[in-house]
Amino acid sequence: EIVLTQSPGTLSLSPGERATLSCRASQSVRSSYLAWYQQKPGQAPRLLIYGASSRATAIPDRFSGSGSGTDFTLTISRLEPEDFAVYYCQQYGSSPPWTFGQGTKVEIK
Amino acid sequence: EVQLVESGGGLVQPGGSLRLSCAASGFTFSSYAMSWVRQAPGKGLEWVSGISGSGDDTYYADSVKGRFTISRDNSKNRLYLQMNSLGAEDTAVYYCAKGRGGYSYGGNDYWGQGTLVTVSS
Numbered sequence: 220e221i222v223l224t225q226s227p228g229t230l231s232l233s234p235g236e237r238a239t240l241s242c243r244a245s246q247s248v249r250s251s252y253l254a255w256y257q258q259k260p261g262q263a264p265r266l267l268i269y270g271a272s273s274r275a276t277a278i279p280d281r282f283s284g285s286g287s288g289t290d291f292t293l294t295i296s297r298l299e300p301e302d303f304a305v306y307y308c309q310q311y312g313s314s315p316p317w318t319f320g321q322g323t324k325v326e327i328k
Numbered sequence: 329e330v331q332l333v334e335s336g337g338g339l340v341q342p343g344g345s346l347r348l349s350c351a352a353s354g355f356t357f358s359s360y361a362m363s364w365v366r367q368a369p370g371k372g373l374e375w376v377s378g379i380s381g382s383g384d385d386t387y388y389a390d391s392v393k394g395r396f397t398i399s400r401d402n403s404k405n406r407l408y409l410q411m412n413s414l415g416a417e418d419t420a421v422y423y424c425a426k427g428r429g430g431y432s433y434g435g436n437d438y439w440g441q442g443t444l445v446t447v448s449s
Contacts, residue, residue, distance in 0.1 A: 254435040256373075263423055263442055264365075264373065269435035276437070307373055311434020315387040317363075319373040 221246055221310050223320035231328040238295040240323045242308035247288045252312030255284055255293045258322075259304045267306075268293065295325075303327050330354040330438045332424050337443030344414050344447070350407040350424030350440055358382065358402040361427035363436060364409050366420035366445075376422070377409065381430035391417070414447045421445075 222245040232238055242253065251271035256264040266275040268284035271291055281296040295302055305324045311317040336348040350362070363378040377398040378387045386398050397410040407424050421444050425436035 252434060258373075263439035264425075264436075265439075266435065266437045269428065269437075309373075309375070309434050311432065315375075315378065315433070316389045317375045317378070317434045319365075319375065322372045 220316055221248065221313060221318055223308055223310060223318055225306075225308060225320035225323045227323060228321075229324045229326060231326050232298055233328045234298050234300055236298050238293075238298055238302070238325055240293040240295075240306055240325075242286075242291040242293070242320050244289040244291070244310060246313075248291075248310045249312030251287050252310060253284075253286070253291045254309045254311065255282075256307045256309065257302075257304045258307065264307065298325070330426065332426065332438055332440035334422065334424050334440040334443040337422065337445045339446045339448065340414055341449050342415055342447055345410070345412045346414065346445060348409040348411065348422055348424075348443060348445070352405045352407065352424075352426070355426070357400075357405040359430055361430055361432050362400060362407045363425045363427065363433050364398060364407075365423045365425055365436075365439075366418075367423070367442075368417075368420040371420075374420075375434075378427075378433035379407070381427075385431070387433065411445070414445075416447050419445060419447045 253271045255268040258264045272284045308320040333351045364376040395413045421442040423442045426438040
């Protein structure tokens with residue numbers, strides 16, 4: 220089983236600032252099959268990034284993903300008020316289970 | 329418009345059973361893999377089970393293997409999760425989620441609103 224470790228656990232930033240979230244895998248993620256989701260309280264997760272760097276439909280270009288192998292990053296270039304939420308990475312490249320990271324909370328400073 | 333609507337959650341006693349259903353619309357259901365993902369209260373996301381578009385391939389997390397069964401009825405555009413021998417650790421919101429291809433079990437682009445399963449005496 221691939222274990223995903225996200226850091227930091229909580230990121231305290233102000234609107235307009237840049238957010239950099241990390242997701243590290245315990246072994247290489249095949250074909251960069253790594254996704255990022257955003258979840259707000261009481262809502263279902265929303266797909267932001269798939270294939271490590273491809274933005275999902277209707278996702279603003281301030282969200283970008285990068286990385287390969289075992290190290291992946293989600294960057295939010297300039298935080299908007301609606302971006303404060305919890306973010307999860309998920310790997311889906313190897314055999315099951317297709318695991319999630321434990322999440323990073325982006326909160327208003 | 330893609331829609332996924334879960335139903336079937338509720339309160340069940342330890343050791344009991346429950347069947348979740350997910351009604352899909354707005355896309356060619358049989359062409360896409362589907363997954364169930366759960367979230368315990370205040371916790372993170374946990375992938376539970378996945379099924380290919382044809383229904384021929386099924387996969388389970390170790391935590392539910394042997395107790396849960398995923399299935400689909402492509403003629404009715406419905407996804408199911410039969411849950412047996414439920415324990416307190418199964419208490420969670422259960423989401424159904426659409427894959428982006430027939431064999432894609434992650435990078436899920438559409439999610440239902442979730443249905444709450446509570447296991448308690």
